[in-house]
Amino acid sequence: MKLIATILISLGSLVSFSQSNDAGLESARKKLEAKDFNGAKSALSKLIDANTKNKTALSLRGQARMGLQDFYGxxxxxxxxxxxxSTFAEALNFRGESKIALGDDYDAIEDLNKAITYNPQYADAYTNRGFARYNIDELQDAYFDFSKALELGPADADKYFNRGVVKAELGEFVSAIDDYTKAIELDKEDASLYNYRGVAYYNTDVFDKAIKDYDAAIKLDPNDPLKYENRALAKSAIEDVKGALEDYDKAIELDNEDPETYNLRGVLKYATEDYDGAIVDYTSAIELDPANPTYYDNRALSKTEKEEYAGAVDDYTASIELYPSDPETYYQRGMIKLLMNNNYDGCLDLKRAEELGSPDAKGAIRKNCK
Known part of the structure; x- marks a missing residue:
């Protein structure tokens, strides 16, 4: 009887421990869902101290550490x-996700391959592998993974959005629009969905729909300069110069450290023959990013229109120093030198442009260089 009683007491202790463990795990899960990562980590550490072989607690604590950006931990x-x-698919999936966060995409794919092998219905593992493949430009494989995640379900806005992004990267803009539209049907409050669909419409030359999407995106998120810049590009395409300039102004008001916005506004001012305004914008772009040859080329064009030839030559020279294999820059500098009656140097530039493949240089040489 004593032996039986001892066994019953032991079994009772095990049941009590199991119930306590289950309750502790459930409490930790709720903390994770509430994004109380520190609380979850602390609670799970106690469970692990009590049982170092508790794989579920270890996995959950790993997820809490992910929430705290402690990916190595x-x-x-x-x-x-x-x-x-070793067949614990959840741990493989989340370890793979952590490796993606650290930029270790190839090792992440190895983990995610195993997670999928051990659980072929694991939609999140396909999604994470899709991210890793996208990061290393394996776009067709990423497309497969995001499609598989959608097939396994449940369908949600993020899954359609992920596949839409890959389709757009592959140049399949019409199909990308379909995915973005499905994502918007599931989540009408995400500004980025409208913005991305707007970009896809822009790339299919459906500018009116692009502008409507950018309008919706800006209404939901009025403090993102990129959305104004995107809308400015679409307005420029339909020759709404005033509206485009207003959007570029707003984008710069929100972020005055982006050289490309100044450059784009400069391009628009150049197109409207506001060469002084264009030069000011290109100069701002150069101050922010002095290593971009395009900005010097663009400023040189505006200086040429103002007949500031010496300044234009200086800008083309700076561009050539940064990117010495562009035939167009040599061609343009050569033509400016001819206007300055510096035929010798101008013809040298034209010959170099011809060597680099300029289609216009040969005719210019025939006409101007003996």
Whole structure:
């Protein structure tokens, strides 16, 4: 009887421990869902101290560490969980996700391949592998993974959005629009969905729909300069110069450190023959990014229109120093030198432009160089 009683007491203790463990895990899960990552980590550490072989607690603590941006610590927890059970698909998936966050996409793919092998219905593993493949430009494989995640379900806005982004990268803009539209049907409050669909419409020359999408995106998120810049490009395409300039102005008001916005506004001012305004914008772009040859080329064009030939030559020279294999820059500098009656140097530039493949240089040489 004593032996039986001892066994019953032991079994009772095990049941009590199991119930306590289950309750502790459930409490930790709720903390994770509430984004109380520190609280979850603390609670799970106590469970792990009580049972170092608790693979579920290790995996959950790893997820808490991910929430705290401690990806190395998270990988350590997932690795310990996998030492207990090498087929633990959840730990493989989250370790792969942590590796993606650290830029280790190739190793992440190895983990995610295993997660999918052990659980072929694991939609999140396909999604994460899709991200890793996207990061290393394996776009067709990423497309497959995002499609598989959608097939496994449940369908949500993020899954359609992910596949839409890959389709757009592959140049399949019409199909990307379909995915973005489905994403918007599932989440009408995400400004980025409208913005991305607007970009796809812009790339299919459907500018009116692009502008409507940018309008919706800006209404939901009025403080993002990129959305104003995108709308400015679409307005420029339909020759709404005033509206485009207003959008570029707003984008610069929100972020005055982006050289490309100044450059784009300069291009628009150049097109409207506001050469002084264009030069001011190109100069701002150059101050922010002095290593971009395009900005010097653009400023040189405006200076040429103002007959500031010496300044234009200086800008083309700076551009050539940064990118010495562009035939167009040599051609343009050569033509300016001819206007300055510097035929010798001008013809040298034209010959160099011809050597680099300029289609216009040969005719200019025939006409101007003996």
């Amino acid at each position: 998270a990988i350590s927890d997932f690795t310990f969980a996998l030492e207990i059970d």
